[in-house]
Amino acid sequence: MMIDLKGKVALVTGAASAEGLGFAAALKMAGQGARLFLTDLNAEGVEARAADLRAAGHEAQAMGQDVTDEAAWAATIDAVVSAFGRIDILVNNAGIAVLKMMSEMTKADWDRQLRVNLDSVYLGCKAGLDQMRKQGGGGSIVNLSSIAGLVGVPGTAAYAASKGGVRLMTKAIALEAAREGIRVNSVHPGSIWTDMQKVAIADNKEQFDIIENAIPMGHLGQPEDIGAMVAFLASDDAKYITGAEFTVDGGMTAQ
Structure with missing residues (x-):
C-alpha cells in the first residue's frame, strides 16, 4: 500500500546535502504528497534543495537555521506556519560527527558534539510539540539517532553520548505526548552511503573494507x-x- 502524506506539512532540518539523509527523507515524503519546509546552517545549499523539489513538481520552501539556537527555532516554526499554516511532521535530522578517541578529545569537542546533536533535538522537540499542541494535537516527530546510540563503537564516545541521549529522550517525550496523539520515534542508521561516508572512505579505504565486510547484508x-x-x-x-x-543497518546490530 502506498503511504499517503497528502496535505501534511513536514519540517526537516539538516537538509542541504543532495546526498544526505535529510534530503532523502524530504524527497520521499514529497513524493507521497507532503509539503516540505527544509532548513540547514548552509542556507544557500538548503535553498537549492527546495528548488530541486519545486522543479520536480512538489511544494517546498527553505531557510537557513542554526539548530542550536532557541531563537532560531522560534523563527523557523513561525516561518513554516506562515508558509503552510501548520506543522504535522518534524524530522530532527541535523547533526555532526566528532569522531575521536577519548585521549584526543577536548572539552570543546565534547561540548560541540552534544550541542549540535542533542541540544538541537531537545530544542526542536520542544518547539515542535508546542506548535502541534496549539493546533489541537496530533503529529509525528522523527529523531535521527544512530546505531552508535545502541552499541559501543570505538572513537565515538561523544557522538554515542549524543545519539544515545536522543534515543532515550525520544522515549520520554513520546510518553509525555502520547495522549495528545503526537507520536515520537527514533531512527538508527548504520553505515549509509552519504557525502560524509564518501569523504571518510577516500581518507581510509582499508577501514571502509573492514566496515563493509562487517555488515551482514554485505x-x-x-x-x-x-x-x-x-x-x-x-x-x-x-x-x-x-x-x-528503528534500526536501518543491514543487520549490523543483530550480531
Whole structure:
C-alpha cells in the first residue's frame, strides 16, 4: 500500500546535502504528497534543495537555521506556519560527527558534539510539540539517532553520548505526548552511503573494507533507505507506533 502524506506539512532540518539523509527523507515524503519546509546552517545549499523539489513538481520552501539556537527555532516554526499554516511532521535530522578517541578529545569537542546533536533535538522537540499542541494535537516527530546510540563503537564516545541521549529522550517525550496523539520515534542508521561516508572512505579505504565486510547484508545502505523509514513513521500507517526505535543497518546490530 502506498503511504499517503497528502496535505501534511513536514519540517526537516539538516537538509542541504543532495546526498544526505535529510534530503532523502524530504524527497520521499514529497513524493507521497507532503509539503516540505527544509532548513540547514548552509542556507544557500538548503535553498537549492527546495528548488530541486519545486522543479520536480512538489511544494517546498527553505531557510537557513542554526539548530542550536532557541531563537532560531522560534523563527523557523513561525516561518513554516506562515508558509503552510501548520506543522504535522518534524524530522530532527541535523547533526555532526566528532569522531575521536577519548585521549584526543577536548572539552570543546565534547561540548560541540552534544550541542549540535542533542541540544538541537531537545530544542526542536520542544518547539515542535508546542506548535502541534496549539493546533489541537496530533503529529509525528522523527529523531535521527544512530546505531552508535545502541552499541559501543570505538572513537565515538561523544557522538554515542549524543545519539544515545536522543534515543532515550525520544522515549520520554513520546510518553509525555502520547495522549495528545503526537507520536515520537527514533531512527538508527548504520553505515549509509552519504557525502560524509564518501569523504571518510577516500581518507581510509582499508577501514571502509573492514566496515563493509562487517555488515551482514554485505554493503552500505543508501540515503533512501533511511528516507523510506522516516516517511513511514511520519504517516498514518504508523499511527500506533510511538516511543520506538528503528534500526536501518543491514543487520549490523543483530550480531
